[in-house]
Amino acid sequence: MTYILGIETSCDETGVAVYHPDRGLVADVLHSQVKLHAAYGGVVPELASRDHARRLPALVHQALESAAITPTDLGGVAYTAGPGLLGALLVGATFGRSLAWALDIPALAVHHMEAHLLAPLLGSKPPAFPFVALLVSGGHTQLVLVRALGDYTILGESIDDAAGEAFDKTAKLMDLGYPGGPRLAAMAVDGDPSRFSFPRPMTDRPGLDFSFSGLKTHALTTIRRLEPLSEQDRRDIARAFEEAVVDTLHIKCRRALEQTGAEALVMAGGVAANQRLRERLATLRGVTVHYPPMNLCTDNGAMIAWAGYLRLRAGEQSGLAVETRARWPISELRAPCREPEDA
Ligand code: KG4
Ligand code: ZN
Numbered sequence: 001m002t003y004i005l006g007i008e009t010s011c012d013e014t015g016v017a018v019y020h021p022d023r024g025l026v027a028d029v030l031h032s033q034v035k036l037h038a039a040y041g042g043v044v045p046e047l048a049s050r051d052h053a054r055r056l057p058a059l060v061h062q063a064l065e066s067a068a069i070t071p072t073d074l075g076g077v078a079y080t081a082g083p084g085l086l087g088a089l090l091v092g093a094t095f096g097r098s099l100a101w102a103l104d105i106p107a108l109a110v111h112h113m114e115a116h117l118l119a120p121l122l123g124s125k126p127p128a129f130p131f132v133a134l135l136v137s138g139g140h141t142q143l144v145l146v147r148a149l150g151d152y153t154i155l156g157e158s159i160d161d162a163a164g165e166a167f168d169k170t171a172k173l174m175d176l177g178y179p180g181g182p183r184l185a186a187m188a189v190d191g192d193p194s195r196f197s198f199p200r201p202m203t204d205r206p207g208l209d210f211s212f213s214g215l216k217t218h219a220l221t222t223i224r225r226l227e228p229l230s231e232q233d234r235r236d237i238a239r240a241f242e243e244a245v246v247d248t249l250h251i252k253c254r255r256a257l258e259q260t261g262a263e264a265l266v267m268a269g270g271v272a273a274n275q276r277l278r279e280r281l282a283t284l285r286g287v288t289v290h291y292p293p294m295n296l297c298t299d300n301g302a303m304i305a306w307a308g309y310l311r312l313r314a315g316e317q318s319g320l321a322v323e324t325r326a327r328w329p330i331s332e333l334r335a336p337c338r339e340p341e342d343a
Helices: 034-038 045-068 086-103 112-124 163-172 180-188 213-226 233-262 275-281 302-313
Strands: 003-008 013-020 024-034 074-082 107-111 131-136 142-148 151-157 264-270 288-290
Touching: 003 045, 003 302, 013 045, 013 302, 024 045, 024 302, 034 045, 045 086, 074 086, 074 112, 074 302, 086 107, 107 112, 107 302, 112 131, 112 142, 112 264, 112 302, 131 233, 142 233, 151 233, 163 180, 163 213, 163 233, 180 213, 180 233, 180 275, 213 233, 233 275, 264 275
Parallel strands: 003 074, 074 107, 131 264, 264 288
Antiparallel strands: 003 013, 013 024, 131 142, 142 151
């Protein structure tokens, strides 16, 4: 197996990377559309698709150049096929599938959340199976028992907003701009944790599901009571909100680890970049906590190249049709039929 090209276009980042089994990650380039969508306070799907189409060819050139290879050195192309914005997915999938066809090499349609989940395995000390994965992004909040590549059992998930979505919506309520999650987290650093107490939803009953929409409503009620907000009010609300999310995730992770007996916890997805969450999960006793480096937490092409490589190595490949899915439950994935040759 040689160089694998990874293409990510599921939302508002165009990511392209090249992975090689011996050389590791040899290229990883990214174009963020943050500025493009900022004026609208959120991602505008049509603008996202158009920008992916505009940027992708140049980014692929750039990635190949930085890996010092030519297209004919590629042994496979992996592209995000879902879940995500359909138009945005179609850009990367069409490009990736066509490139693989033109080069007569295998193509692999990658599940975006599986790629997030497998990203920590790219590190120098990868966790051993089985482990519990906490997937926390803008669209998902899930606890997954991972027994092997493609063997995923959902232990719990959000019944309403995803954790990242709650961060973004609460940030918007306080006019923190877009993207809200990292901005709210930055404000929280100087907030007083004892001023407001936010609820820890669904922690007073058994089970591993989450609910974050109530937290946003709680933030709204607090904001209405205080308006106009001072900078310190914003910081204190941000802190109380962040503590509530982090504490809730901490409680549910502990429960999931106890329930499964797993000894490793993997954090993945954009919210895994949250410093406070990392600190709290590091206090879990008797488990090792793994998370990808910051640049591999949020959307990127590297995790797609890596996930694609793992499945291609196991003999899997996608057909000639360009297939994308806006919704694609991770529990539908299956382990590759054949064991990897060089595992
Ligand atoms: O995984 P990701 O890049 O895209 C999706 O697949 O959704 O995750 C983006 C989400 C956004 O909701 C963003 O606000 C959140 O991750 N996020 C954070 C932080 N950095 C990104 N949330 C809290 N604290 C952060 N430091
Ligand atoms: Zn993502």
